[in-house]
Amino acid sequence: MKQPRLMRTSLVLFFVAVWCVASAPDVNAEQLPPFGELPSLGKQWKLHDRGNAFKFHWVVLTNAETADVLSFASYKLELKPGKKQNLIYLADTAHEIFPGGQPVWPSGGVQGFSIFPIRNAVVKLEFRDQTGRRDQEALEYTFIRVQEQKHGTNQMAHGYAVAFDDVAVFIQHTSIKPITPELVNDTAIKLLEIHYRRVPASKPESRSTP
Numbered sequence: 001m002k003q004p005r006l007m008r009t010s011l012v013l014f015f016v017a018v019w020c021v022a023s024a025p026d027v028n029a030e031q032l033p034p035f036g037e038l039p040s041l042g043k044q045w046k047l048h049d050r051g052n053a054f055k056f057h058w059v060v061l062t063n064a065e066t067a068d069v070l071s072f073a074s075y076k077l078e079l080k081p082g083k084k085q086n087l088i089y090l091a092d093t094a095h096e097i098f099p100g101g102q103p104v105w106p107s108g109g110v111q112g113f114s115i116f117p118i119r120n121a122v123v124k125l126e127f128r129d130q131t132g133r134r135d136q137e138a139l140e141y142t143f144i145r146v147q148e149q150k151h152g153t154n155q156m157a158h159g160y161a162v163a164f165d166d167v168a169v170f171i172q173h174t175s176i177k178p179i180t181p182e183l184v185n186d187t188a189i190k191l192l193e194i195h196y197r198r199v200p201a202s203k204p205e206s207r208s209t210p
Contacts, residue, residue: 033057035074035169036198039190045070053105060102068175069101070187077166085163087122087139094141094161094170095120101157101174112149118142125160125185127192136192138162142181145174160188164195 030038030047038059048069049060055075062069077085095115097104119142124135139161147153158181159172169191173184 030059030061030072032059032072032074032169034076034167035164035191035195037194038072039187039194041070041187049103051103051106053103056097056103056105058097058103058105060098066175066177068173068177068179069098070183071098071101071103071170071172071174073097073103073170075168077163077168079166085168087137087161087163088120090139090161090163090168090170091120091141094139094159094172095143097170098157098159098172098174100145100155101172112147114146114148116144116146118144125162125189125192127189127196129193129196134192134196136162138188140181158184160184162188162191 048062
């Protein structure tokens with residue numbers, strides 16, 4: 001009669017161990033203050049730049065195979081108690097902080113190019129956590145960056161801006177080739193999973209059935 005109880009105990013310990021491993025921070029992942037751990041990507045993504053200026057922190061990765069750029073930025077929102085960030089107000093910042101995928105702050109601004117917005121809308125990103133399937137609003141944007149003096153140097157960018165309580169995070173994929181939103185979409189979902197695994201008491205704005 002003791003064997004079933006022993007098996008149940010072993011199973012409980014196994015699932016606790018699995019949860020602890022899944023919840024533990026990845027020591028190889030880049031850190032983006034004030035958000036924290038970024039998703040681990042493939043080995044082809046190499047650190048290109050990290051820094052901070054004014055209220056922003058950023059991390060920029062470059063793909064060693066394609067030369068594509070994946071850029072992250074984060075800063076603390078100044079919100080009144082009980083207020084939520086209206087994501088559409090992040091649109092101007094989203095289109096300005098990573099011209100060509102590189103942070104705008106060290107250079108003080110990049111001249112000689114124009115931005116042509118294609119998509120700029122608040123959408124819901126679906127993800128899973130330990131309670132089931134959830135969704136959270138994010139600002140989704142797409143634009144073309146056109147060099148005014150150099151032909152053939154246009155770039156395409158897909159990105160998301162997400163508000164985690166009082167922290168805003170921007171994720172942008174930039175390339176000289178036509179690209180789809182899949183990479184940056186997957187990365188944004190991983191950010192959501194990391195956040196709600198780390199802060200399980202926080203609740204996204206809405207939740208669907210498991």
